[in-house]
Amino acid sequence: MAQQSDVEKLGSLVRPHRGMINIMPLQTGGLLTEAARRAMVEFGDGYSVCDFCQGRLSDIVNPPVKQFVQELLPEFLGADAATLTYGARDGVFMVLHSLAKPGDTVVVDGNRHYSTAVAAERAGVQLVEVPASVSPEYRIDVELFAQPLRERRPALVILTYPDGRFGNLPDAARLGEIAAEAGVPYLVNGAYAVGRMPVKMSALKADFLVGSGHKSMASAGPSGVLGMKAKWREVVLRPSVLHKNKEMECLGCTIRGVTLATLMASFPEVRERVKHWDEQVAKAQWFSSAMEGLGFALLGEKPHRHDLMRFECTQLFEISQRVRERGYYLYKAFEERGIWGIKPGQTKALELSTFAATREQLEKVIAAFSDILKQYR
Amino acid sequence: MAQQSDVEKLGSLVRPHRGMINIMPLQTGGLLTEAARRAMVEFGDGYSVCDFCQGRLSDIVNPPVKQFVQELLPEFLGADAATLTYGARDGVFMVLHSLAKPGDTVVVDGNRHYSTAVAAERAGVQLVEVPASVSPEYRIDVELFAQPLRERRPALVILTYPDGRFGNLPDAARLGEIAAEAGVPYLVNGAYAVGRMPVKMSALKADFLVGSGHKSMASAGPSGVLGMKAKWREVVLRPSVLHKNKEMECLGCTIRGVTLATLMASFPEVRERVKHWDEQVAKAQWFSSAMEGLGFALLGEKPHRHDLMRFECTQLFEISQRVRERGYYLYKAFEERGIWGIKPGQTKALELSTFAATREQLEKVIAAFSDILKQYR
Numbered sequence: 155m156a157q158q159s160d161v162e163k164l165g166s167l168v169r170p171h172r173g174m175i176n177i178m179p180l181q182t183g184g185l186l187t188e189a190a191r192r193a194m195v196e197f198g199d200g201y202s203v204c205d206f207c208q209g210r211l212s213d214i215v216n217p218p219v220k221q222f223v224q225e226l227l228p229e230f231l232g233a234d235a236a237t238l239t240y241g242a243r244d245g246v247f248m249v250l251h252s253l254a255k256p257g258d259t260v261v262v263d264g265n266r267h268y269s270t271a272v273a274a275e276r277a278g279v280q281l282v283e284v285p286a287s288v289s290p291e292y293r294i295d296v297e298l299f300a301q302p303l304r305e306r307r308p309a310l311v312i313l314t315y316p317d318g319r320f321g322n323l324p325d326a327a328r329l330g331e332i333a334a335e336a337g338v339p340y341l342v343n344g345a346y347a348v349g350r351m352p353v354k355m356s357a358l359k360a361d362f363l364v365g366s367g368h369k370s371m372a373s374a375g376p377s378g379v380l381g382m383k384a385k386w387r388e389v390v391l392r393p394s395v396l397h398k399n400k401e402m403e404c405l406g407c408t409i410r411g412v413t414l415a416t417l418m419a420s421f422p423e424v425r426e427r428v429k430h431w432d433e434q435v436a437k438a439q440w441f442s443s444a445m446e447g448l449g450f451a452l453l454g455e456k457p458h459r460h461d462l463m464r465f466e467c468t469q470l471f472e473i474s475q476r477v478r479e480r481g482y483y484l485y486k487a488f489e490e491r492g493i494w495g496i497k498p499g500q501t502k503a504l505e506l507s508t509f510a511a512t513r514e515q516l517e518k519v520i521a522a523f524s525d526i527l528k529q530y531r
Numbered sequence: 532m533a534q535q536s537d538v539e540k541l542g543s544l545v546r547p548h549r550g551m552i553n554i555m556p557l558q559t560g561g562l563l564t565e566a567a568r569r570a571m572v573e574f575g576d577g578y579s580v581c582d583f584c585q586g587r588l589s590d591i592v593n594p595p596v597k598q599f600v601q602e603l604l605p606e607f608l609g610a611d612a613a614t615l616t617y618g619a620r621d622g623v624f625m626v627l628h629s630l631a632k633p634g635d636t637v638v639v640d641g642n643r644h645y646s647t648a649v650a651a652e653r654a655g656v657q658l659v660e661v662p663a664s665v666s667p668e669y670r671i672d673v674e675l676f677a678q679p680l681r682e683r684r685p686a687l688v689i690l691t692y693p694d695g696r697f698g699n700l701p702d703a704a705r706l707g708e709i710a711a712e713a714g715v716p717y718l719v720n721g722a723y724a725v726g727r728m729p730v731k732m733s734a735l736k737a738d739f740l741v742g743s744g745h746k747s748m749a750s751a752g753p754s755g756v757l758g759m760k761a762k763w764r765e766v767v768l769r770p771s772v773l774h775k776n777k778e779m780e781c782l783g784c785t786i787r788g789v790t791l792a793t794l795m796a797s798f799p800e801v802r803e804r805v806k807h808w809d810e811q812v813a814k815a816q817w818f819s820s821a822m823e824g825l826g827f828a829l830l831g832e833k834p835h836r837h838d839l840m841r842f843e844c845t846q847l848f849e850i851s852q853r854v855r856e857r858g859y860y861l862y863k864a865f866e867e868r869g870i871w872g873i874k875p876g877q878t879k880a881l882e883l884s885t886f887a888a889t890r891e892q893l894e895k896v897i898a899a900f901s902d903i904l905k906q907y908r
Contacts (some may be wrong), residue, residue, distance in 0.1 A: 165796055180577075196546055199558065199751070204557055268771075369578070370851075374575055374789040396648045405622065405624060415544065
């Protein structure tokens with residue numbers, strides 16, 4: 155039963171590890187820029203972006219939501235039109251709910267995020283999965299989509315690009331050709347791509363591209379973006395019959411507040427940082443080589459082309475079997491060293507992201523793994 | 532076409548009127564507390580509340596989301612269970628999408644928010660409206676629901692309590708009896724009630740109660756809450772078949788970030804402030820009397836029982852017909868006086884809220900109206 159003191163402590167919650175070296179896959183692309191921190195303070199209050207709203211979020215001129223949504227985002231995504239969402243999963247659901255009827259089918263890759271399956275279920279749509287290859291690569295061969303697209307006549311095909319577990323990047327442009335040939339609308343789930351790496355819907359021959367503000371666009375959450383081809387605007391952004399200036403699938407407005415302010419404020423830096431993606435890939439490859447040098451096995455594609463990676467860590471698991479703290483020793487050892495992102499209890503397989511950390515910081519991460527192996531030898 | 536300078540200016544957006552006397556209905560209940568401002572800075576980064584997530588948002592122990600969602604919110608709402616949403620409209624859609632099939636009917640009041648209609652449309656559900664009485668009261672007589680509930684066998688009945696235009700408070704408890712008698716599930720849309728005034732789902736005999744963080748709980752947006760009776764937990768919070776620890780209607784998680792942090796941080800003060808609702812009502816009545824003294828006609832119920840109010844301002848409209856700035860003169864006159872909330876261009880009917888302003892500040896608002904009338908006489 156909650157006490158008065160439980161209520162009071164809600165007023166002073168802190169994150170003690172804020173400012174630590176962050177390698178948590180979920181968090182490295184969503185760390186705010188300084189500009190976003192300023193915008194957050196400025197636009198913190200409830201309906202802050204609605205000061206001058208005339209009825210449509212995407213038409214607000216001050217702050218320049220209209221220009222952001224109608225010009226900058228489509229250009230950034232390589233799309234004809236864009237809209238704001240609560241996140242990648244909400245973008246996926248909006249498209250599914252607009253294009254598919256209950257009982258329809260959606261074809262997805264075997265590395266898809268759990269929320270893709272949940273969105274399909276919520277829309278009453280049946281999931282057909284094209285499996286990934288076996289361990290250690292878990293590769294998605296997009297040629298395998300041709301048959302189910304031809305035979306199942308799905309309402310949509312979704313590719314996770316990259317997936318959140320291995321950071322694999324399937325041949326999204328080739329799937330665009332296969333989908334076009336089969337006449338199936340094609341959605342790219344770029345929750346870990348948009349805002350990290352250059353990605354244009356047009357180059358992937360996709361109909362839709364979803365991105366996540368809190369995952370990869372240096373934005374507070376919940377926030378996301380959805381780009382689409384012109385022909386889908388009237389389907390996905392169809393207006394309400396009763397309220398003609400409200401988009402039905404958005405329930406009128408989506409991110410009406412601080413999370414839009416941070417998404418916009420970080421956009422100049424985000425647009426710039428994707429141009430330096432080659433440096434991120436080089437850093438990730440250097441890091442994974444060092445990890446393999448310590449005896450950890452990189453899962454997923456090689457050479458690796460993304461900052462998300464998963465390692466098999468048998469040695470660390472073996473240690474957990476004989477220490478007092480069991481699996482938690484690893485989390486504690488990293489926390490003591492000022493490194494954030496090892497999930498409490500996990501040792502056998504670790505998912506990490508090198509996106510936010512510098513090489514100097516990652517050297518500390520490598521040194522931490524090395525020290526721990528020596529300490530428990 | 533957007534220029535480089537357009538992109539760069541996104542990094543330094545400001546709200547010049549922050550800190551002015553705020554009487555904008557959409558904003559007065561969503562102004563952050565100091566505790567929320569601190570939480571915002573602390574939890575600004577993307578997936579900030581997910582540091583220690585084990586797979587379910589509502590089970591996170593640090594920060595104490597679990598206690599907040601599973602104990603404090605249900606108690607506050609007078610509900611058996613609660614969940615987090617993106618806002619009131621999203622709560623309405625979640626319930627409609629869970630309870631109704633396309634082609635079903637939902638009965639609503641004539642003062643309902645536009646998003647109720649849009650949510651129904653999105654769920655493929657037909658809207659039946661019980662009209663409000665004629666001007667000036669626009670009163671909702673809940674006895675008029677009995678017939679459509681009996682004859683139409685709707686999947687749900689929704690009452691807006693209060694509505695956002697007039698601030699009318701229909702007899703929600705009586706409608707609870709009528710709905711129970713007809714065997715129709717009953718949702719109270721408390722976007723302008725929860726967090727402002729005492730409201731318990733149980734006392735209203737409702738099945739569902741939705742609230743809005745950014746509208747009335749001193750929280751950043753998007754954020755909201757949904758309370759429900761125990762029997763609806765398995766319907767609305769049904770788990771995904773493929774991912775059993777994920778709630779399908781929430782697509783797994785909803786407000787996974789800063790907006791949840793502000794909702795929680797403001798909760799101690801919000802819980803306290805609803806106990807002082809009588810002072811808010813007295814202030815609203817004092818204000819509306821003063822406005823009537825100036826010749827403006829209060830629309831909606833009398834005596835008025837909410838801080839939201841709408842005035843018919845024929846004199847102000849007449850002025851707009853003969854001044855150079857047309858309807859914008861009023862907005863400018865208030866802005867010059869440090870008062871925020873008059874919509875640019877509006878004069879004929881004004882919607883205001885007295886919730887956030889002190890009596891001293893509201894005296895300045897009254898003085899402003901009085902000055903303007905004298906100036907243009």
